[in-house]
Amino acid sequence: MCADINYKAQSDYVHRLNQLFGNKGSLHLDLACGTGPHIRYFIDNGYQCSGLDINQPMLDLAELRCPEADFMLQNMCEFKVEQPVDIITCFLYSIHYSDGVEKLKSCIASVYAALKQGGVFCFNAVEKNKINNCSIIRHTADYDNSHFVFSSGWNYCGSGEKQSLKLSIEKNTQQVTELWHDEHPMVAISFSELQQLLSPCFEVYMFEHDYDKILPLDARSGNAIFLCVKK
Ligand SMILES: C[S@@+](CC[C@H](N)C(=O)[O-])C[C@H]1O[C@@H](n2cnc3c(N)ncnc32)[C@H](O)[C@@H]1O
The missing domain is CATH 2.20.130.10 (CAC2371-like domains)
Structure with missing residues (x-):
């Protein structure tokens, strides 16, 4: 189902955002990592990666694809890390797998706790x-x-x-x-609701869902890339 997705373009785009907005660190965690396609490209861009997913069979495939990375079986709505990281990603709209707005809040709180100061959280989302x-x-x-x-x-x-x-x-x-x-x-959520959930803890930037160019979000767009910098 993912054959048409350009994982390299997505990963390179997030790398560029991290260079512009991040804290220059290279510890990366991918939430709902699936079989690890983004992690593969992050490793190739010089990151030290870990991945988290709720399905062990996905993690088994991710380990084969990315033997250099660490993987953990956890729920992204209540996860913990041993060591804080510099960048957390969650792609293919997987943040919407949070089961309701309360769980989404809990996911955001887990992300906040897992990030170093000035670290970034980057994900894509759809406006309900x-x-x-x-x-x-x-x-x-x-x-x-x-x-x-x-x-x-x-x-x-x-x-x-x-x-x-x-x-x-x-x-x-x-x-x-x-x-x-x-x-x-x-979980269904509007971009303004999502911004309200994130803004107490993060500087929030919203971009067009275009991995070739970094463009501010057009108010008419229903897909967005969120870049959140830990305050
Ligand atoms: C559509 S796939 C995306 C995989 C990968 N991010 C990609 O871009 O190819 C969604 C993934 O989310 C995982 N998932 C769903 N709910 C989750 C949760 N609550 N915590 C962690 N992972 C979850 C699924 O197991 C699946 O691997």
Whole structure:
């Protein structure tokens, strides 16, 4: 499902933001790291990395991809680190996996406690009020004599703090079609609410979701990159 994501461009972009806004340290932690694609590029950019995820099978794959990094099985909404770090990232909108606004607050508090002075927290997020339930991203891949169609789209009912990510996979093998549907519950939040949660502890900057250029967020945009510097 992630075949179209340019992890190198994302990681290089965050590295540039860290050079501009960070404390020049190189200890990095990736929250909800999955199989560690960002961590691979952070290591290649000179960081000493660790990754955290709630699923051990993801961490097993991350360890294979990034043997130089440390990995820990923890919930990002209540995690602790042995040693404070300089930069914390959370990508592919994974911060929305916090189960409700209270858990999101707890995630932000854990991040604050885990960062050194002047350290940065960088993540991407989607604005609940700008979700278009009809907008679906599709891509295809051919693998092992099968043709796959992957689809994903946000869904928000227009009120409350729950949204979901709807996913489907269609697999076609020699005219036999199989179809899987999944729906991930996620926290819904507006950018102004998110800014209010973060601003007591961080200087908050919001950028366009464009990994080629560092651009201030356009008020019409529904996707943003948040860069938060620990006060
Ligand atoms: C969409 S994947 C993103 C993985 C990776 N960040 C990437 O960009 O490829 C979401 C990841 O979040 C993890 N996850 C979900 N809820 C979590 C939680 N509460 N704490 C830590 N990890 C969580 C899942 O196990 C999964 O690996």
